[in-house]
Amino acid sequence: MTSSSETIDTQGxxxxxxxxxxxxxARSRVDAExxxxxxxxxxxxxxxxxxxxxxxxxxxxxFRPLLTLAVGQTFGVAEELLIRTASxxxxxxxxxxxxxxxxxxxxxxxxxxxxxxxxxxGEATAIxxxxxxxxxxxxxxxEDPRLAPEKRLQLIGDMSRASGSPxxxxxxxxxxxxxxSRNVTAEELEQIHQLKxxxxxxxxxxxxxxxxxxxxxxxxxxxxYAAQLGLLFQITDDVLDVTSTAEAIGKTPGKDQxxxxxxxxxxxxxxxxxxxALRVHGRARAVLDQIERPTARLAAIADYILNRTA
Amino acid sequence: MTSSSETIDTQGxxxxxxxxxxxxxARSRVDAExxxxxxxxxxxxxxxxxxxxxxxxxxxxxFRPLLTLAVGQTFGVAEELLIRTASxxxxxxxxxxxxxxxxxxxxxxxxxxxxxxxxxxGEATAIxxxxxxxxxxxxxxxEDPRLAPEKRLQLIGDMSRASGSPxxxxxxxxxxxxxxSRNVTAEELEQIHQLKxxxxxxxxxxxxxxxxxxxxxxxxxxxxYAAQLGLLFQITDDVLDVTSTAEAIGKTPGKDQxxxxxxxxxxxxxxxxxxxALRVHGRARAVLDQIERPTARLAAIADYILNRTA
Numbered sequence: 090m091t092s093s094s095e096t097i098d099t100q101g102x103x104x105x106x107x108x109x110x111x112x113x114x115a116r117s118r119v120d121a122e123x124x125x126x127x128x129x130x131x132x133x134x135x136x137x138x139x140x141x142x143x144x145x146x147x148x149x150x151x152f153r154p155l156l157t158l159a160v161g162q163t164f165g166v167a168e169e170l171l172i173r174t175a176s177x178x179x180x181x182x183x184x185x186x187x188x189x190x191x192x193x194x195x196x197x198x199x200x201x202x203x204x205x206x207x208x209x210x211g212e213a214t215a216i217x218x219x220x221x222x223x224x225x226x227x228x229x230x231x232e233d234p235r236l237a238p239e240k241r242l243q244l245i246g247d248m249s250r251a252s253g254s255p256x257x258x259x260x261x262x263x264x265x266x267x268x269x270s271r272n273v274t275a276e277e278l279e280q281i282h283q284l285k286x287x288x289x290x291x292x293x294x295x296x297x298x299x300x301x302x303x304x305x306x307x308x309x310x311x312x313x314y315a316a317q318l319g320l321l322f323q324i325t326d327d328v329l330d331v332t333s334t335a336e337a338i339g340k341t342p343g344k345d346q347x348x349x350x351x352x353x354x355x356x357x358x359x360x361x362x363x364x365x366a367l368r369v370h371g372r373a374r375a376v377l378d379q380i381e382r383p384t385a386r387l388a389a390i391a392d393y394i395l396n397r398t399a
Numbered sequence: 400m401t402s403s404s405e406t407i408d409t410q411g412x413x414x415x416x417x418x419x420x421x422x423x424x425a426r427s428r429v430d431a432e433x434x435x436x437x438x439x440x441x442x443x444x445x446x447x448x449x450x451x452x453x454x455x456x457x458x459x460x461x462f463r464p465l466l467t468l469a470v471g472q473t474f475g476v477a478e479e480l481l482i483r484t485a486s487x488x489x490x491x492x493x494x495x496x497x498x499x500x501x502x503x504x505x506x507x508x509x510x511x512x513x514x515x516x517x518x519x520x521g522e523a524t525a526i527x528x529x530x531x532x533x534x535x536x537x538x539x540x541x542e543d544p545r546l547a548p549e550k551r552l553q554l555i556g557d558m559s560r561a562s563g564s565p566x567x568x569x570x571x572x573x574x575x576x577x578x579x580s581r582n583v584t585a586e587e588l589e590q591i592h593q594l595k596x597x598x599x600x601x602x603x604x605x606x607x608x609x610x611x612x613x614x615x616x617x618x619x620x621x622x623x624y625a626a627q628l629g630l631l632f633q634i635t636d637d638v639l640d641v642t643s644t645a646e647a648i649g650k651t652p653g654k655d656q657x658x659x660x661x662x663x664x665x666x667x668x669x670x671x672x673x674x675x676a677l678r679v680h681g682r683a684r685a686v687l688d689q690i691e692r693p694t695a696r697l698a699a700i701a702d703y704i705l706n707r708t709a
Contacts, residue, residue, distance in 0.1 A: 128564060128565045132565050133565065133570075133574065134564065134565070134570055134573035134574050134577060136573065136577065137564055137569070137570065137573035138564065138565070141564075184530075188526055188527075188530060191523075191526065193521070193522035193523045193526070194523050194526070211503070212503035213501075213503045213504050213576050214573065214576070216498055216501065216503065216504070216526065217498075217564075217569050217572055217573050217576075219530075220494075220498060220529075220530075220533065220563075220569050221563045221564040221569040221570075223530065223533055223534065224533065224559050224562045224563030224564075224567070224569065225559075225563050225564075227537045227555060227559045228555075228556060228559040228560055228563060231552050231555040231556040231559060232556055238548040238549045238551075238552050239548045241548075241552055242541050242548050242551055242552060245537055245538075245541040245555060246538060246541040246542055249534050249535075249537045249538040249541060250538055252534045253530075253531045253534030253535055253538060254438060254444065254447055254448065254451075254527075254531040254534075254535075255438045255442050255443065255444070255448070257534070259447070259527050259530050259531040259534065260443070260444055260447065260531075262527055263444035263446065263447035263524065263527050264443065264444050266523050266524070266527075267444060267446065
């Protein structure tokens with residue numbers, strides 16, 4: 090979001106530059122950690138491990154790990170304490186994408202501009218790659234030597250609840266499947282997204298705050314910030330699906346609209362979806378006032394998502 | 400295995416009766432705990448939770464949880480400390496069965512005499528049910544208030560390594576898929592089974608010993624006992640597939656043989672497979688001598704698997 094005052098505009102540009110540097114650096118750290126944590130492609134079963142790496146290193150935005158790092162660093166924690174948990178969250182996210190893309194689910198052949206896991210390696214291997222990624226996420230956190238046992242358990246508990254059912258990602262995916270065969274209300278749509286994508290995004294932010302030993306009140310504020318961020322991410326995703334070119338978003342644009350899928354533009358129209366995005370962005374920024382820390386980077390992340398073009 | 404001496408025979412019958420009582424009681428405790436831990440069928444998403452319960456309460460033998468209980472109790476631990484971990488192991492096992500049965504994997508329509516999860520609820524729901532079950536297993540252990548945080552982490556670490564890749568169940572399933580398209584050696588077959596079914600059975604036994612704070616040496620002996628038990632279970636499973644009726648085993652008999660799958664009878668012939676089962680049974684019992692505890696029940700479990708008819 091750009092401001093009307095020139096002074097603040099300059100500050101906005103500086104923040105934007107700082108954020109882009111943070112994002113680029115953090116992505117490269119997360120990628121290096123993921124590379125270190127995953128079995129090599131030459132380790133048997135080689136096809137499985139190739140499939141895992143194919144999907145993990147498919148050019149993902151690393152949004153969840155970035156959020157863990159940004160929140161943790163806002164509370165003064167060093168990156169080394171955050172990086173494993175951040176990477177584990179990306180593994181859970183990647184497993185969910187692999188399974189979502191399967192023919193019996195969303196049936197997507199293309200993700201981020203290249204073949205999805207099952208297209209490249211077959212359905213059976215894709216299912217197993219997703220299964221192994223989920224398992225590995227919990228192994229990684231359980232073995233993180235930099236965090237106290239109680240902390241690791243707290244992270245595993247939060248992340249697993251956010252990934253499963255009835256209060257997490259898999260529940261959202263199940264409700265989404267169910268919604269395809271009927272009309273859903275705006276409230277139902279929001280609940281589906283809150284579970285399907287919001288829950289893990291919230292957990293990513295909470296994990297950063299928990300590693301930092303943030304207070305209950307601070308964790309609550311972070312939770313609300315991330316909830317709005319997740320919603321914003323989904324709305325802008327739906328809007329981009331309608332307005333973007335295939336090249337920019339790496340998948341067939343308009344696919345959701347054609348399939349009568351429950352999306353914000355389908356439900357509200359494109360202009361009202363954009364207006365909703367602005368209001369949600371405002372709520373995300375407003376809740377940051379409750380955190381007595383330097384939250385400029387978290388605010389910049391909200392701006393970045395609002396204005397993203399891919 | 401029956402003994403040649405009448406005196407020991409009587410003891411054998413007494414052991415067998417004691418074991419059957421233990422098995423029946425433990426199964427009912429595990430089932431009650433699973434019922435308590437799983438979301439109800441009326442909790443949304445209802446179809447997902449119905450699918451989960453359909454597969455968890457499908458008449459499984461509860462072999463892994465029974466092993467956790469039997470080993471833990473051998474080392475003097477109360478059932479209350481073991482039951483959650485035991486149940487979590489059954490959830491991991493059930494998730495693996497749901498995914499293994501899928502059309503792109505083993506394509507089984509029938510398990511334990513009734514429709515498999517994807518036949519009953521559709522493929523998408525079956526995949527999600529498996530995903531949610533895996534997640535729930537880790538949630539359950541992470542939240543077990545009866546165990547110290549370090550202990551819970553140890554269990555999560557062991558169980559997740561035994562479930563994933565490269566050293567666990569999913570790796571075994573991937574190698575098994577790969578083996579279907581070519582001839583495998585006896586060594587490869589053993590490695591596949593060790594990973595696919597052995598690793599989680601070993602973890603079940605180890606978890607019981609770890610909760611009991613057993614020594615390293617004791618845990619090693621338990622690991623070896625369970626490794627032989629897992630192998631024995633697989634051999635008898637393969638033999639039963641050839642010799643049993645559909646009614647007794649709850650699936651189409653001879654399916655493995657027809658599909659040229661790598662099984663012990665296919666590789667060695669039925670008589671040699673039976674001989675191998677006897678030798679493996681002997682090794683399982685022999686290793687129990689290293690444990691200075693009353694191991695009669697663990698010995699009886701080995702006998703029971705050798706002689707099982709379903």
